[in-house]
Amino acid sequence: MMAEDSPRAWRAAEFFAGIGLARLGMSKAGIDVVWSNDIAPTKHAMFERNFGTSEDHTFLVEDLGKLSREQLPENTDIAWASFPCTDLSVAGGRAGLHRGIASSTFWHFIKALSKLGSARPPVIALENVTAFATSHSGQDIASAIRSLNGLGYSVDVLSIDARRFVPQSRPRLFLIGTSAPVATMTEPSPLRPDWLVPIFDDPALVTHKMHVPEPPPLLTDGLVAYLETLSEDDPRWWSTERVDAFVGSLSDLQSERFNTLRDGKTGTARTAYRRMRQGTPRWELRSDGIAGCLRTSSGGSSKQAVVFLGQGDVRIRWMTPREYASLMGAPEYPIDGVKEHHAYSGFGDAVCAPVVEWLSVNYLVPLLASMEIDVIPDEARQLEFVAS
Structure with a gap:
C-alpha cells in the first residue's frame, strides 16, 4: 500500500489503440498508458502526431495475434481494449464474435492475456457498440464473459452514451473485469440498463457490480458550438x-x-x-x-x-475532420496535413475521450485503489485459458 503522500501511478496498456483517444481520456484521469498496439500504420501515424514518442511508451504496429509473449506489456494495472465493432454493429454484417473477421480479433486479446499468465493486469476494460449485447441473441457477449471468467476475471457490464458529455449520439457498451473481489462493490450500478439482464443464461457470468455516480444528463442540443x-x-x-x-x-x-x-x-x-x-x-x-x-x-x-x-x-x-475531432472530445488533436479519409476513419473508429475520462475517474481508479487496499489472494487468476 502506497503512503498517502506518494500517490499511486497507475499504468495501462491500450490494445486496438487506433489514434489513441482511450489514452487521451485515461491520461486526464492520471493513468499513464505505457504500451499501445494497433495494426493500422495510418492510425499509428496520427497517434504519433498527437503524442509524439518517448522512452516510457511503446507502440507496436502489428497484428495482435502475432505478438509473442516477450512483446506483451508487463507491470500494468489496466488493459484497455476497444476491439473492432464491424461484425457486431447494426451497420455491419453482424457476423458476430466468432465468424466475423474483424470482431473475432477479440480472441487475440484473450490469447494475449492468457500468454501473460500471472503477469496480466488486475483490471481490464473492453469497449464496443451496444449491439454487442444482442449479437447472436446474446451468445457472443456471454461467450466473451465466460472467456474472461476463465482467466480469473469477474465482469461488470454497463452502457454509457457519449451524449452525456458531447453533442453526439454514441451509446457504447463497457465490460469491466477485475481479478480480485472488491469490498465496495455492494450496489448495482445505476448505469446498468434493464435490457441487458435477459441475455445472460447464467447470472453468475456477471459477478461484480460497482456503485458509480450518475453521469451528466443526456444532451439534446449544443452541436452548433462544435461546428467550424x-x-x-x-x-x-x-x-x-x-x-x-x-x-x-x-x-x-x-x-x-x-x-x-x-x-x-x-x-x-x-x-x-x-x-x-x-x-x-x-x-x-x-x-x-x-x-x-x-x-x-x-x-x-x-x-x-x-x-x-x-x-x-x-x-x-x-x-469536417476537425468537427469529428471536437465531437470525439479531442478538439486540439493535430490533423493538419492528414488525409481526410484517414481522419474520418481514425475518429469514427475511436472511443469518445470524455467517456473514457469519466469512466476512469469514477470507476477504474477507485476500483484499482480499493483492490490495493484490500488485496485478496485469487487462485483463479492463475488459470490459463486459450479461446479456440
Whole structure:
C-alpha cells in the first residue's frame, strides 16, 4: 500500500489503440498508458502526431495475434481494449464474435492475456457498440464473459452514451473485469440498463457490480458550438443543384421538419444521414441539435452532412475532420496535413475521450485503489485459458 503522500501511478496498456483517444481520456484521469498496439500504420501515424514518442511508451504496429509473449506489456494495472465493432454493429454484417473477421480479433486479446499468465493486469476494460449485447441473441457477449471468467476475471457490464458529455449520439457498451473481489462493490450500478439482464443464461457470468455516480444528463442540443465557421465562398459548401437534390429526397415528414427550420426566425444546424428506404436513398435530418453517431469514411451513406437552416436560407456541407475531432472530445488533436479519409476513419473508429475520462475517474481508479487496499489472494487468476 502506497503512503498517502506518494500517490499511486497507475499504468495501462491500450490494445486496438487506433489514434489513441482511450489514452487521451485515461491520461486526464492520471493513468499513464505505457504500451499501445494497433495494426493500422495510418492510425499509428496520427497517434504519433498527437503524442509524439518517448522512452516510457511503446507502440507496436502489428497484428495482435502475432505478438509473442516477450512483446506483451508487463507491470500494468489496466488493459484497455476497444476491439473492432464491424461484425457486431447494426451497420455491419453482424457476423458476430466468432465468424466475423474483424470482431473475432477479440480472441487475440484473450490469447494475449492468457500468454501473460500471472503477469496480466488486475483490471481490464473492453469497449464496443451496444449491439454487442444482442449479437447472436446474446451468445457472443456471454461467450466473451465466460472467456474472461476463465482467466480469473469477474465482469461488470454497463452502457454509457457519449451524449452525456458531447453533442453526439454514441451509446457504447463497457465490460469491466477485475481479478480480485472488491469490498465496495455492494450496489448495482445505476448505469446498468434493464435490457441487458435477459441475455445472460447464467447470472453468475456477471459477478461484480460497482456503485458509480450518475453521469451528466443526456444532451439534446449544443452541436452548433462544435461546428467550424466557413466563409461563404468555401468550396466545401454544396452547389444549388446538390442542395435541391437533397431537398427532393426528403420524405413528407422530413420535408415538414426541414421547412419549419428553414423558415425559422433564428439560424440553427442539424446533421443528416443518407439512408435506404424501400430501395430509395433518402436524406434524413435529426430532430435535435446533436450529431448522429460518427462513423468511418467508407461508403457515402456513412458520411454525415451538416445542414444550416434559418431565415429562409439553406446551406449544406459534409462534416469536417476537425468537427469529428471536437465531437470525439479531442478538439486540439493535430490533423493538419492528414488525409481526410484517414481522419474520418481514425475518429469514427475511436472511443469518445470524455467517456473514457469519466469512466476512469469514477470507476477504474477507485476500483484499482480499493483492490490495493484490500488485496485478496485469487487462485483463479492463475488459470490459463486459450479461446479456440
